[in-house]
Amino acid sequence: MTSDKMNKTRRVEVEILFPHPKYGKLLRHRTVCHAHDETNVSHLGDVVEIMETRPLSKLKRWRIVRIVRQGAQQALAGEGEAAQKPA
Numbered sequence: 001m002t003s004d005k006m007n008k009t010r011r012v013e014v015e016i017l018f019p020h021p022k023y024g025k026l027l028r029h030r031t032v033c034h035a036h037d038e039t040n041v042s043h044l045g046d047v048v049e050i051m052e053t054r055p056l057s058k059l060k061r062w063r064i065v066r067i068v069r070q071g072a073q074q075a076l077a078g079e080g081e082a083a084q085k086p087a
Contacts (some may be wrong), residue, residue, distance in 0.1 A: 001013075001042055001043070001044060001045065001046045001047075001048055001071070002032075002044070003044065004040075004042065004043050004044050007040070008036060008037055008038060008040060009034055009035070009036060009037065009057075009060060010034070010035045010036075010037050010042055010048070010064060011032060011033075011034055011035075012032070012033045012034075012035050012048060012050055012062070012064075013030050013031070013032055013033075014030065014031045014032075014033060014050075015028055015029070015030050016028070016029045016030075016031070033050060033061070033062045034057075034059040034060045034061070034062065035048070035050045035060065035062040035063055035064050036053070036056050036060050036062070036063040036064065037063075037064045038063075041067065042064055042067055043070075043071060043073070044071060044073060045070075045071020045072055045073050046067050046068075046069065046070055046071045047067070047068040047069040047071075048064050048065075048066070048067050048068060049064070049065045049066050049067075049068055050062045050063065050064055050065060051063060051065050
């Protein structure tokens with residue numbers, strides 16, 4: 001996920017690798033999807049699973065099904081809080 005600044009909306013980039021038809025070199029193609037996150041639980045850097053849904057707004061046509069893996073920033077923030085708590 002690339003942005004979590006909007007309320008209940010997340011910007012998700014879907015990256016596709018495919019070989020060039022003639023030369024065979026792997027090319028990257030990115031598609032940006034605006035996905036609905038009702039509970040605001042996903043954050044920047046998370047790997048999420050999205051599914052197509054009815055149009056929810058001008059840009060939103062997807063919704064987040066689940067968080068596959070939390071981002072590195074969330075993991076580091078959790079470690080920092082645990083280290084700061086007195087024993």
